[in-house]
Amino acid sequence: MTQGRSIRLFLVDGTPNGLLTAEIMNWTGHVLTGPRSKLSELVQRPECGRTGIYFLVGTDPDGDLRPLVYIGESDDVATRLKQHNRPEGKGGKDFWEKVCLVTSKDLNLTKAHVKYLESLLIQKASAVGRCKLANGTAHDYVGLPESDRADMAFFIEQVRTVLPVLGMDFLRSTTKISSSPGLERQLHTELETSQGGGSVSPRLKMEVKRQNIVAFAQEVDGEFIVLEGSLARGEWIDLKHNYRHLYKQLCDEKVLLDDGNGFKKFTRDYAFTSPSPAAAIVAGRAANGRVDWKVETTGQTYADWQDQQVSAAAAHAGQAEQ
Incomplete structure (x- = not known):
């Protein structure tokens, strides 16, 4: 029988539709999520000045029933989110309604780490097929030592555990059942x-x-x-x-x-x-x-x-x- 896991959720402004943080015991990752309407408060959070990966999630304007998702990385997420908030014609993205940011509590995520994470997450989201990706083709990024790649594999599994709890299923694998x-x-x-x-x-x-x-x-x-x-x-x-x-x-x-x-x-x-x-x-x-x-x-x-x-x-x- 599998063991239970504890995920700590914190309502930053005390409301269920505002900013929310999530952490898993014994994991250095830190998750911050909120609606686009709260972007002005979100970018003032200290997490947004760190190196991390982020997900922009919204409804596909072309009518796909799956969510439309953009996966990105930055060493200054606040600046990147401000860019994404511009109108479509000025380099922004119009579709997204919610943002989720994943950083590290011990500040040990480097630019090389998050570029590797971004590449793997785009591949996994594409393979799972639960969302439509707004990204182009993912570039393979292998510029990490073997030990760091192992650490990032563990990091991704924690991300895939906590995101469905926050209502984002696009990285959740589907069990394969043989027809036999x-x-x-x-x-x-x-x-x-x-x-x-x-x-x-x-x-x-x-x-x-x-x-x-x-x-x-x-x-x-x-x-x-x-x-x-x-x-x-x-x-x-x-x-x-x-x-x-x-x-x-x-x-x-x-x-x-x-x-x-x-x-x-x-x-x-x-x-x-x-x-x-x-x-x-x-x-x-x-x-x-x-x-x-x-x-x-x-x-x-x-x-x-x-x-x-x-x-x-x-x-x-x-x-x-x-």
Whole structure:
């Protein structure tokens, strides 16, 4: 069973929508984040005069459903953020609504360190695919000794741990699940052993029988993952539903490709926020994922399976209190 971790959050001005700092025990990193509307207060903070990396996060003006993110580095972040705050035509960036700055409490991050971190973070964000990057192609930066590269690898893992807590998921990896049922059962066992159980669902199945569509999924660490090779309707038929934009995006990104038989096929595992958008993409229309997804071995709906898990957990907690 994995150990818990403590992250210390501090509301700088006492409000949940203002400036926020975050720290992890035994990590030298320091995170400062806030909305663009608080930029004048943020740049006055001592952290902004240090060497560090930063993330500008906002909504994509071209309509991509993922956040638009710019990853940068500077040895004087305040100056760089002031530049980014200028109008688009004067060298600034208009899209961002939130900024997150990561520096070091012991001031040991150098310009070489943050250039290396920037390069790796751009690569990781691109590989994960949870955001659209406003950066150009990342330049490989290898000008660090081996020991420093190891330290920066640890630093990045802490950044990837704390950012989702602050509502920024774009560096969070997606669990890869093989399409082999045997390997899925193995993954299920390994995750239950390493994470204390309850972190992964049994294999789920959804059928749209009139169209002979079959898809498979598992819920892992709070994400609903439709498995590679699953089928989806060949076109979106519910023109009034907003998930049509997600369907189009998945086609544009080649997550869904024509299979040659009138269907779309998932070319890789894809993580959804919940069962219903996953079911809608498979069906090509609005769908209730809590009912349409069923445990493959028993036919039990996802909703009934989840309710069973909650009831069992509550009963176990009640017995433990006695």
